[in-house]
Amino acid sequence: AQRVTQPEKLLSVFKGAPVELKCNYSYSGSPELFWYVQYSRQRLQLLLRHISRESIKGFTADLNKGETSFHLKKPFAQEEDSAMYYCALLPQGGSEKLVFGKGTKLTVNP
Amino acid sequence: NAGVTQTPKFRILKIGQSMTLQCTQDMNHNYMYWYRQDPGMGLKLIYYSVGAGITDKGEVPNGYNVSRSTTEDFPLRLELAAPSQTSVYFCASREGTYGYTFGSGTRLTVV
Numbered sequence: 001a002q003r004v005t006q007p008e009k010l011l012s013v014f015k016g017a018p019v020e021l022k023c024n025y026s027y028s029g030s031p032e033l034f035w036y037v038q039y040s041r042q043r044l045q046l047l048l049r050h051i052s053r054e055s056i057k058g059f060t061a062d063l064n065k066g067e068t069s070f071h072l073k074k075p076f077a078q079e080e081d082s083a084m085y086y087c088a089l090l091p092q093g094g095s096e097k098l099v100f101g102k103g104t105k106l107t108v109n110p
Numbered sequence: 111n112a113g114v115t116q117t118p119k120f121r122i123l124k125i126g127q128s129m130t131l132q133c134t135q136d137m138n139h140n141y142m143y144w145y146r147q148d149p150g151m152g153l154k155l156i157y158y159s160v161g162a163g164i165t166d167k168g169e170v171p172n173g174y175n176v177s178r179s180t181t182e183d184f185p186l187r188l189e190l191a192a193p194s195q196t197s198v199y200f201c202a203s204r205e206g207t208y209g210y211t212f213g214s215g216t217r218l219t220v221v
Contacts, residue, residue: 009150034209044200044212051207086153090207096160097143097168098210102152 002027004089006101013077014109021072021104023061023087032090033070034098035061039083047085048072057081077108112136116201116213123191123220131186131216133201139211141204142184144168144176146197147215153200159184191220 003026013019025031033050047056050063050070061072070087087101117132135142144156145168155168159178173195175187184203188195198217202210 032207032209036210043214044202044210046209046211049209088209090209096141096166097155097158098204100153 002031002089002091002099004087004099004101006085006087006104008104009102010105010107012107012109015079016076019074019077019081019106019108021085021087021106023070023072023101025068025070025087025089027068027089027091029092030065031092033061033063034088034090035059035070035072036086036088036100037083038086038103044086077106079108079110082106082108114201114203114211114213116199116216118216119214120217121219123188123218125191125193125220127191128187128189129191129218131188131199131201131218133184133186133213134182135184135201135203135211136182137203137205137211138181139203139205140181142178143202143204143210144174144184144186145200145202146170146195147200148197156186156199188218193220196220 005024035047036044037047038044059074086103088098114135140161143158145153154170157176159165200215201213204210
C-alpha cells in the first residue's frame, strides 16, 4: 500500500538557519510527489511538484528514488516560513487520489 | 478565476442538526474531494468523486453524504451532527497530475 511518512511532527529552527523537512514514501512504482504548505488558518497551497524541479520561496526538494525520499530544504529559514507542511504522493497512472503524510509544523524563531 | 469556493466559512451546529457544506470549482476538474482536518491528525479523506454522477467513500465517510450532479459542485451533507464532527473541512479538486487545488475551508463546531 502507498504510504507517506513525515517523521517530525514539530520542527523548530532559528531565523537564518537551514531547514530540512523530511518525507519518506512507500510505493513500488514511479510516483508524482508534492509539497503543500498551510499558513495559519488558511487553505493548503501547492508549494512544489517534483516533476517541475522548481524553487519556490527558496525551497527545493529532490526526489531520491533509492532512498524513497522527497525532503524539503531551504538554506536560510525566514519567520514567514512558519507553517504546516504536508508531503503528498500521487501513484503513477493518474490514480484517483493523493496520499498525504500527517504533516510537519515548522516554527521559525526570531 | 475563483478556483475552489467553499461556503460557509464558519458554522456552529447543535447536536442532531443537519447542514450542507457547499463546494464549487470553476476549473472544469473531474476529480473532487472532501477532507477533514483535526488538530495534530493531518488530513482525512471523507468522500471523493471522479466525475459527475460518480462518488466513492474515503477513510472516514460515516455520518456524511455527498452528491455530484454537475462537474462544478460537490456538496457534503451532515445529517445528524455529532460533536465528533467538529473539525475544519476542506474541499479540493484536481485534473491530471498537477495536484490538488484546495478551497479555503469551513470551520464547523458542533455543540
